[in-house]
Amino acid sequence: MNHHVTVLEIDGKALEHNLEYFKQKLHQETKILAVVKAFGYGSDGVQIAKFLEKKVAYFAVAYTHEGVALREAGIQTPILVLHPQIPNLELMLSYCLEPNLYHFKIANAFLKIAKENSLSDYPIHLKFNTGLNRLGFSESDIPEVLAFFKNTKQLKIQSLFSHLAVSEDLEEQKFTENQIGLFTHIVEEFKKHLDYTPIFHLLNTSGVLNYPRAQFDMVRIGIGLYGFGNDPIETKQLKNTHNLKSIISQIHSIELGQTVGYNRAFVAKKKTLVATIPIGHADGISRKLGNQKGNVLIQNQKAKIIGNVCMDMIMVDVTKIECTEGDEVTVFNSQQMIQEIADIATTIPYETLTGISQRVHKIFKQ
Ligand SMILES: *Cc1c(COP(=O)(O)O)cnc(C)c1O
Numbered sequence: 001m002n003h004h005v006t007v008l009e010i011d012g013k014a015l016e017h018n019l020e021y022f023k024q025k026l027h028q029e030t031k032i033l034a035v036v037k038a039f040g041y042g043s044d045g046v047q048i049a050k051f052l053e054k055k056v057a058y059f060a061v062a063y064t065h066e067g068v069a070l071r072e073a074g075i076q077t078p079i080l081v082l083h084p085q086i087p088n089l090e091l092m093l094s095y096c097l098e099p100n101l102y103h104f105k106i107a108n109a110f111l112k113i114a115k116e117n118s119l120s121d122y123p124i125h126l127k128f129n130t131g132l133n134r135l136g137f138s139e140s141d142i143p144e145v146l147a148f149f150k151n152t153k154q155l156k157i158q159s160l161f162s163h164l165a166v167s168e169d170l171e172e173q174k175f176t177e178n179q180i181g182l183f184t185h186i187v188e189e190f191k192k193h194l195d196y197t198p199i200f201h202l203l204n205t206s207g208v209l210n211y212p213r214a215q216f217d218m219v220r221i222g223i224g225l226y227g228f229g230n231d232p233i234e235t236k237q238l239k240n241t242h243n244l245k246s247i248i249s250q251i252h253s254i255e256l257g258q259t260v261g262y263n264r265a266f267v268a269k270k271k272t273l274v275a276t277i278p279i280g281h282a283d284g285i286s287r288k289l290g291n292q293k294g295n296v297l298i299q300n301q302k303a304k305i306i307g308n309v310c311m312d313m314i315m316v317d318v319t320k321i322e323c324t325e326g327d328e329v330t331v332f333n334s335q336q337m338i339q340e341i342a343d344i345a346t347t348i349p350y351e352t353l354t355g356i357s358q359r360v361h362k363i364f365k366q
Helices: 012-023 037-042 045-052 064-072 086-094 104-116 139-150 170-193 205-210 232-237 335-344 349-354
Strands: 007-011 031-035 058-061 079-081 098-101 122-127 155-161 199-201 218-221 242-247 250-254 272-277 295-298 301-306 314-317 328-332 361-365
Touching (some): 086 098, 086 104, 104 155, 155 170, 272 301
Parallel strands (some): 031 218, 058 079, 098 122
Antiparallel strands (some): 295 301, 295 328
């Protein structure tokens, strides 16, 4: 067996707590779609989906192969693929994955495949662009989209959705209100002209927190499940799901003037104890954390990362910490630590979490 020492522990209890937190913010009948793309935000999408399978209505992933992985693990919940690619559409059928059709090119390609396979009422999802300008039909496409689906028995609009651009920022409330208004108009048009009613959904995590009145029939929660709200107050109500741990591999005692790591970036100003930790930038530790910018916890005390972050290792200053080789190291175990790391790396917790690489062993704790 491969004994990894650097481990990301995923806290199932925290995940459940976070899901409940969002549930109690929503109407009882509002469905929850759990976003488990990018390996469950850098953790283990399969384990997360297994854990949430009975608790949510839908899963979403970004790409087809992410959905395939869930199906191969036995997940039976409906899966929306947010950004399918035309060459993968055929594969989606064999895995019962439901594509987001965001323009006529992909809608026509999928309809062709649906006809070849004699499908009827295969669930698809329609995305409308209401201001993010990333993926989606535009408002002016509505008549043509309606006509397209009036004439197709092969496909059924399971849901219709859009995505907010700046839902976390209340200074941009006007922009978001516009998006909500436009989406409401699109919803009305489809309600008026379709003889069945799709699921309508607009909100992501920060959308739920800031604009719950726009929850429609379903909400898509990603980062919130993993412990992050819009601000520190909201985040405090949530629990941290991702705990990144390692151990001390070796401790060196170096003298004044000796250096540590590549480019000799750290120069000892006095006798210094240096601990080597088996986690590096290939595991998702940004090089921006090097050179005393970031730290880890050893025996509950902060140990600064000294020198440059290597691909597979970091070195930390443990001069003032009583510790030995083999001791546990916490890279992060709270949202606050993740936020600090993100700040130092001039990024956001989304990137800090999803950056945790596949090499890091993942352990799901119920
Ligand atoms: C990633 C994604 C989400 C989840 O967003 P969070 O901010 O993590 O809740 C929801 N909808 C779409 C379309 C996405 O791409």
